[in-house]
Amino acid sequence: MHILLVQQSAPYGSSHAKEALDIALTAATFEQDISILFTGDACYQLMSNQFPEHIDQKNISHMLKALPIYGLEEVLVDEDSLNSRGIVNLTDSPVLKKITKSDIKKIYQSADTVIRL
Amino acid sequence: MILHTINKTSAHEGLNQQLSDVIDTNDSVILIENGVYQAQQLSQHSSKHWSNTAKHIYILKEDALARGIALDTSKLSYINYAEFVELSLLHEKVTSWY
Numbered sequence: 264m265h266i267l268l269v270q271q272s273a274p275y276g277s278s279h280a281k282e283a284l285d286i287a288l289t290a291a292t293f294e295q296d297i298s299i300l301f302t303g304d305a306c307y308q309l310m311s312n313q314f315p316e317h318i319d320q321k322n323i324s325h326m327l328k329a330l331p332i333y334g335l336e337e338v339l340v341d342e343d344s345l346n347s348r349g350i351v352n353l354t355d356s357p358v359l360k361k362i363t364k365s366d367i368k369k370i371y372q373s374a375d376t377v378i379r380l
Numbered sequence: 381m382i383l384h385t386i387n388k389t390s391a392h393e394g395l396n397q398q399l400s401d402v403i404d405t406n407d408s409v410i411l412i413e414n415g416v417y418q419a420q421q422l423s424q425h426s427s428k429h430w431s432n433t434a435k436h437i438y439i440l441k442e443d444a445l446a447r448g449i450a451l452d453t454s455k456l457s458y459i460n461y462a463e464f465v466e467l468s469l470l471h472e473k474v475t476s477w478y
Contacts (some may be wrong), residue, residue: 273389275446276414304389307417310448317442348390349420352448 266290267374270305274323275315280308283380284326291333298337299330300362300370306344309359311352324354331358341367349362381406384430384470387413387478390421399477400430408436408471410464411452411456416444431455440464 272279290297296326301309308323310377315322333336335358342361345353353359362370371377384407388395394406403409409430411418416439422431431437444451451458459467468474 273414273417273447276387292386304391307389307414307447312450313446313448315446318446320446348417349424378475 264296264375265373266295267300267301267370267377268297269377269379270299270306270308271303271380273304274308274313275318275320279380280305280323284323286378286380287330287335288333291330291335297335298339298370298374299335300339300341300367302341302344302367304348306340306348306350309340309353309356311354313354325355328356330356339366339370342355381472381475382407382432383407383467385412385474385476385478386410386415386418387476389414389417395477396430400428400433403430403433406435407433408438408467409434410459410467411437411439411443412441413440414447415447416440416447417458419444419449422453422455438452438467439462 268283270283274280287297287299313322313324339360339362341377342363384399386409390396419439425431435458438459439456441460
């Protein structure tokens with residue numbers, strides 16, 4: 264049973280990013296097989312040099328670094344979304360992998376459940 | 381002379397198009413909240429895009445730093461909250477795009 268969690272929201276303007284991360288961590292804690300795909304504005308979550316203490320928020324990119332500790336090993340990002348937004352500097356993550364449109368189609372087709380947030 | 385604030389990314393095409401349709405050459409724009417991400421794409425737009433009509437484009441420093449937007453884009457003026465207040469008083473009205 265494979266779950267695909269698709270993130271589409273930027274990190275701080277709404278609570279969507281945080282809530283999606285909570286779902287991922289909860290699923291991983293209960294030993295579910297879950298992958299996260301960052302597409303569209305969610306790619307902004309992966310940018311390096313974020314200092315959200317200026318707006319009294321927690322740094323979401325630090326939480327992303329902790330994902331492997333919870334057994335979440337497949338963290339994917341849509342390369343086209345990164346390129347169209349001019350995002351060059353990504354936060355360091357041992358599990359983050361860039362993928363193309365055709366890979367995304369395969370992942371959607373092979374997952375048992377897809378959650379889009 | 382309007383001060384426009386926009387708090388959404390360029391992915392919100394309808395919103396950005398509406399701003400482009402109504403903006404005048406005397407108007408200025410402030411990028412706030414998720415609007416600051418647009419700083420990275422300002423050079424990529426057509427002549428009809430709001431960024432090529434606006435007199436000045438400002439960006440709120442706190443929101444840019446929070447999101448990892450480097451403070452080095454030449455097209456933009458970086459402002460703090462006090463300067464935001466000052467600008468809102470210097471314009472006839474403030475319009476929010478959200």
